[in-house]
Amino acid sequence: MNAIGRFFSRGRRRASNAKDDRAVDEATREVLAAFIAGHRGVEGWVELPTQFNKPSLLLIAYDGEWTRRSVPSASWAFDFCSKQDIPGYQAGVVPYPQRKRDWDARHRAQ
Numbered sequence: 837m838n839a840i841g842r843f844f845s846r847g848r849r850r851a852s853n854a855k856d857d858r859a860v861d862e863a864t865r866e867v868l869a870a871f872i873a874g875h876r877g878v879e880g881w882v883e884l885p886t887q888f889n890k891p892s893l894l895l896i897a898y899d900g901e902w903t904r905r906s907v908p909s910a911s912w913a914f915d916f917c918s919k920q921d922i923p924g925y926q927a928g929v930v931p932y933p934q935r936k937r938d939w940d941a942r943h944r945a946q
Contacts, residue, residue, distance in 0.1 A: 864905045865916070871895050871903045872920050881927040882913040893917075894927065900939025
C-alpha cells in the first residue's frame with residue numbers, strides 16, 4: 837500500500853473509533869449516572885490507559901460498593917466527575933480507599 841492509501845485508511849479507522857467512542861460514551865454515561873444517583877458519597881478514580889487497558893473510571897460509594905467502566909479518555913472521566921459534582925482522583929496517585937477493599941472482602945466471603 838502506498839503512502840496515500842495508508843493515509844486514507846488511517847482516517848477511516850479513526851472515524852470508526854470516534855463513532856464507537858460516542859456509542860460507548862452514551863451507554864457509559866447512563867450507567868455511571870445511575871450509580872451516582874443510587875448511592876451516596878460517590879467518588880471517582882480515573883485509571884489512565886495502559887498498553888493493555890483503555891482508560892476507565894472507577895466509582896466508589898460511601899459503603900465501598902463500586903463500579904468500573906471503560907471511558908473514551910481520562911479527560912472525559914475527569915469532565916464527567918466535574919459535571920456530576922463528585923470528586924475525581926487520579927488512580928496511582930491517590931490510593932483506593934480502605935472501604936473498597938473492605939467491601940470486596942465482605943462480598944468475596946459470601
